[in-house]
Amino acid sequence: RGSIVLDVRVVTIADEYILLLADDQTEIVRAQSIRNDFVANVSHELKTPVGAISLLSEAIEDAAADQEAVRHFAASLHRESARLSALVQDIIELSRLQGTDVVAEGTAVDMNRAVHEAVDRSRLAAESKNISIKFGGSVRTPVFGDPDMLVTAVRNLIDNAVRYSPEDTRVGVGLRERGGMVQVTVTDQGPGISEAEQDRIFERFYRVDSARSRQTGGTGLGLSIVKHVMAQHGGEVSVWSQPGRGSTFTLLLPPMDDPEEHQDPVPAGG
Ligand code: ADP
Numbered sequence: 001r002g003s004i005v006l007d008v009r010v011v012t013i014a015d016e017y018i019l020l021l022a023d024d025q026t027e028i029v030r031a032q033s034i035r036n037d038f039v040a041n042v043s044h045e046l047k048t049p050v051g052a053i054s055l056l057s058e059a060i061e062d063a064a065a066d067q068e069a070v071r072h073f074a075a076s077l078h079r080e081s082a083r084l085s086a087l088v089q090d091i092i093e094l095s096r097l098q099g100t101d102v103v104a105e106g107t108a109v110d111m112n113r114a115v116h117e118a119v120d121r122s123r124l125a126a127e128s129k130n131i132s133i134k135f136g137g138s139v140r141t142p143v144f145g146d147p148d149m150l151v152t153a154v155r156n157l158i159d160n161a162v163r164y165s166p167e168d169t170r171v172g173v174g175l176r177e178r179g180g181m182v183q184v185t186v187t188d189q190g191p192g193i194s195e196a197e198q199d200r201i202f203e204r205f206y207r208v209d210s211a212r213s214r215q216t217g218g219t220g221l222g223l224s225i226v227k228h229v230m231a232q233h234g235g236e237v238s239v240w241s242q243p244g245r246g247s248t249f250t251l252l253l254p255p256m257d258d259p260e261e262h263q264d265p266v267p268a269g270g
Helices: 026-062 067-098 111-127 145-163 212-216 222-232
Strands: 008-011 017-024 107-109 132-137 143-145 168-177 180-187 236-241 247-253
Touching: 017 236, 026 067, 067 222, 107 145, 111 132, 111 145, 111 168, 111 180, 143 145, 145 180, 145 222, 145 247, 168 222, 222 236, 222 247
Parallel strands: 132 168
Antiparallel strands: 008 017, 107 143, 168 180, 180 247, 236 247
8 A cells, every 4th residue: 555656767868967767657557457356357257157058058968868957957057148148248337337438428317217217127026026116206307427327327226125135025216306416215124234345345246145146146246337337427326234224225416407517627738
């Protein structure tokens, strides 16, 4: 912590003066190391389903005569390929979101519709666990941004609430204007998250319980995607939770006509 990386060159001028050129590489090296970590994590995460798919297809070949075994392996193959597909989709989404100025071509987004759509898309998963999703509230001001990304962010929170909650519980989704911001909340009656874990769950591939996350179709990238979508929209995501008392995730987005949020950037050098 606090160390810097310098690229130093020594130049002698006319045998008389020595010029020391120090180029600060700290940021470049840091970005490189984050990228290398990501590539290492991605390779690790991809290897599991790819390996499983390869083994399962061999097993199906070997068990061709045994109908029951074939059915069993085929079901596992289906699960693993769905997992691989979700993972690849999330990796592509996250890579895109890490670019600069992703929402340059944004529009006015009606959050009433965006949240409604996110709720609708999560309903099937909720019904399979007999979880009811209650959506309440509305806003008058639109948000400037990318509607698909905003739906994805809200949906990732609702999907998590459903994924980690026990059956027969309720998930509450709220939308309102608060302190000049557009606020979306997703509350569940799930296991909750300890304070120590709350800092880490927004990191890529971090899971509190990795077996549970994988089993239920989690990729470990959902909250990281939410965080990046918020950053791209000048908003933020936060969590309130206590073990045993459920969790509430909150998105705060600046309204579209907030003049401070939409100043043109000052041109470089002028
Ligand atoms: P995943 O695909 O594993 O759900 P996320 O990035 O969406 O990845 O979440 C990271 C981790 O945070 C999850 O693995 C889970 O342990 C924890 N988590 C997220 N949302 C909730 C929630 N509503 N209740 C309890 N734990 C949660």
